[in-house]
Amino acid sequence: MTYLIEGETGEWELVIGLEVHAQVVSNAKLFSGAATRFGAEPNSQVSFIDAGFPGMLPVINRVCVEQAVRTGLGLKAKINLTSVFARKNYFYADLPQGYQISQYEQPIVGNGTLTIDLADGTSKVIGIERLHLEQDAGKSMHDQHPTRSYIDLNRSGVALMEIVSKPDLRSPEEAGAYIAKLRSILRYLGTCDGNMQEGSLRCDANVSVRPKGSDELRTRCEIKNVNSIRFVQQAIEYEARRHVEVYESGGTIDQETRLFDSSKGETRSMRSKEHAHDYRYFPDPDLLPLVLDPAMVEEIGRSLPELPDEKKDRFVHEYGLSAYDAGVLVAEQASADFFETVAKGRDSKLAANWVMGDFFGALNATGRTVEDPPVSAADLGALIDLIKDGTLSGRLAKDVFALMLETGKAPAVLVEEKGLRQVTDTSAIEAAIDQVMAANPDKVAEIKGGKDKLMGWFVGQVMKATQGKANPAMVNELLANKMKD
Amino acid sequence: MSLDRTTVRAIANLARIAVPDEDLDHLAGELSNILTFVEDLSSADTDGIEPMSSVAAMSLPMRDDVVTDGGYADKVLANAPGGATEGFFTVPKVVE
Amino acid sequence: MSDPTTLGIADALRLLADGEISAVELTRAHIERMEAGRALNAFITETPDLALAQAKESDTRRTRGEEGRLDGIPLGIKDLFCTEGVQTSAASAILKGFVPPYESTVTANLKAAGTVMLGKLNLDEFAMGSANVTSHFGPVENPWKRRSDKNAKLVPGGSSGGSAAAVASGLCMGATGTDTGGSIRQPASFCGIVGIKPTYGRCSRFGVVAFASSLDQPGPMARSVEDCALLLGAMAGHDSKDSTSAPMAVPDFTKALGGSVKGLKVGIPTEYRPDGLNAEVAAIWDRGVEWLKEAGAEPVSISLPATRYALPAYYIIAPAECSSNLARYDGVRFGLRVEGATLDDLYRETRAAGFGAEVRRRILIGTYVLSAGYYDAYYNKAQKVRRLIADDFARAFQNVDVILTPTAPSAAFGIGEKSDDPVTMWLNDIFTIPASLAGLPGLSLPAGLNQDGLPLGLQLIGRPFDEETVFRVAAAMEKAADFTAKPDLFAAGGA
């Protein structure tokens, strides 16, 4: 369904393009041998190269190049066998060289695509414009001192992939789905850890609006460095409404860089970037054109893992899951792997229900992760086996699962220890039924008089009498027979 | 090509070099002379010629992804004008 | 034994090997000379204590038989090379007091060969200049004097003017220089010494304060072709820390010396003889051609038609690269800082106070030619012209083995002359810039004196990575030229 903003003069459509900066997973920086680990002491992971000292020269990290190629292939994009590093010149306190080494006219990766999955079950293909490699800047801290900003260069020179979408996104939801899918693919590929809190994945959103049905492209504003999917969506929505209001009151939008203030839910003009930039890009004379060996690109292509879209398809076909369930399970490689371990040789729908229901619930409740689960895939599988062989009813299985969480013990052990085995002995169940019927002759009469609704109450009473261990199907059947008598 | 005061001021701002107003005219004259001198280039026939950004007849060498550098914040900070503060370089407070 | 400061490096190495002189004695003699020659202002920083300590170590190594190939040779280092623990200023106020915690690859290579560092040599600020008059530490004086006016102070050329003056007057046995558009060759010519800009990529740029990255190239300066060959052998080599460093083995350049030049074809470019070329320069060039003919080489007239565009192309490319390379001098992490109310004020005031007029001009021109709307007309156009120039040379080298030209359009001029118009000053490099743009090796050697008693140099340009042919021809010419004149100031034998 089209997302539109209802204005006073009519309906407005959003045009959104996203630029995602994804930190490359690598040990060392893009052009220096300093480490990339997050959270180190200030300026401790800085080489003289990263600090822009006189006479220092960049030498590129092969793994960062390979990671960019891997990502490009994962986005089904064109890999440019020759690319060029350029200098983007501007002055800023956390940019020690006075320029950022980036790629401009000839990026390492060209056009690609990314398929986003929307809540209504539909998918949409979003164009990828390009992916280029560049250096990160350092970090300025403005709130440490009343009159000074502090500069930490640990990030300076860390490799980033800037992934630029085409302006194909039409709603905050689509923008969110794009980031989520991109993050998922990057994590599958192992090229970016996707950690938005630590800044490994940052998003700039280019937003403009136009009257519904128009195909013009109006002035866009760039909202810089938003660090969560929810904030990106809020920022886009706020910014789009602002544009509509400005246009409808007869104003014009200036092309500018804006900042999202998450505490106020607003965007505002960035004062420090007020004056127009002139980056004076030119090929970095300290570096030569990056020429890739086609064999290396092919080798990387062969080593790509099954990516979320393919995996989702397979889950739908191989396990008979709904597209939605499959989508949820494949979002993280670890969840998909966990599910597959649980589902292997078992009822896959039951497995999906358990993984997405009780297991994900348990993750939430315990704060653990799929990588470090509170219940192993093998134990969850064994639990499902106990349901299938009739040892446990679904109801009992939930109790056993709770105990598994609590004790970490295998389900079979818990069944033995706690005597939680389901009662399937007909005479024992009949005895319990007789007892309940004898104690409630008036209700028995009502049922026999046609008040079927009371059957559920009787089932509950029988279950209670057996401490929940009676096989519920048997209880239903035997109870129905008794009532006919 | 001759540059006016406004252009010189704009370039000086891009280059972050303070130029006193009284020097602008003189500087504009000097820079204009230089531009006139290099303008001879426009008469060179370069149709179909690829720009040459390096004479090195090789492609970019790559290094292994190994941590070999850094870990010497003291040395990085040793030349900081006025000294470092709490392990940081400092500048006048920037308002974003 | 003669005054050690008049020795050639090869001779000194023989004496050191024979125990006729110690590294400490050799170094001490040069320290005295360096002190006596302070009027030249060739050194920005003298490091006599360091030099003596290094000389002592050298003598120890030699007694153990562990000496390097240039062990005990006292050198001066252009103050553009970062030297660990010793101030490196690039002759700029903006780097005043900067002490690098690291060493350039070239100086590290020289150290590894056992050389002794006497100090850091003066230069034009950030190597931008052709007269060594733009240094924050004052101009360097050429030790040579005009016969007609012994009082006039002459420039040593630039930017490696301190290196050239110090070598010519015996303050050091050899020196490092850097050459972007002629900064080794032109001062070598002005001071009557030999200097070679190797092929781009032959010597590492790591740790050398950058001026224009695609052109900068370190090289040696010394009093003979042989000494330059020895020094280059120790300085050069592939360096994985410089992405533009050539992965090429370094030959023993001295082996090229003394070889015959019989049958070699020597290109004489017609474009290097413009109307109005200084008659004495033209004459000495002709004489050079004759020497080579007599030695059996064959002069071949060649055409390098794009030559006229070399200077304008250079004065777009070099300032463009410098405007970016010098952005790091911003008062934040090292060097000069002029505090400001805002970060931008700090930048603007620091850079205005820290850079001299010529550097500021070049930064501004470079900023302009890269700026939006002008890139294609200037920078991109210059890069295309650069290819035309490189192609000219490549074509010429299909027919010739080496090219012979004058090094500079004139002999040394007076300090203060030519300094009002920057463009006039730039014409000094008219013969050296084309080879720089093409990345080719170029050597200047003294060929004679003009009528006023000032040295004039000739330039030999070779194929990429064929410094050996350049050295071979240079050695033959050196022999023919028999240039024995010494500067008045510090003529051989003492001050």
Ligand SMILES: [Mg+2]
């Ligand atoms: Mg961007």
Ligand SMILES: [Zn+2]
């Ligand atoms: Zn970017």
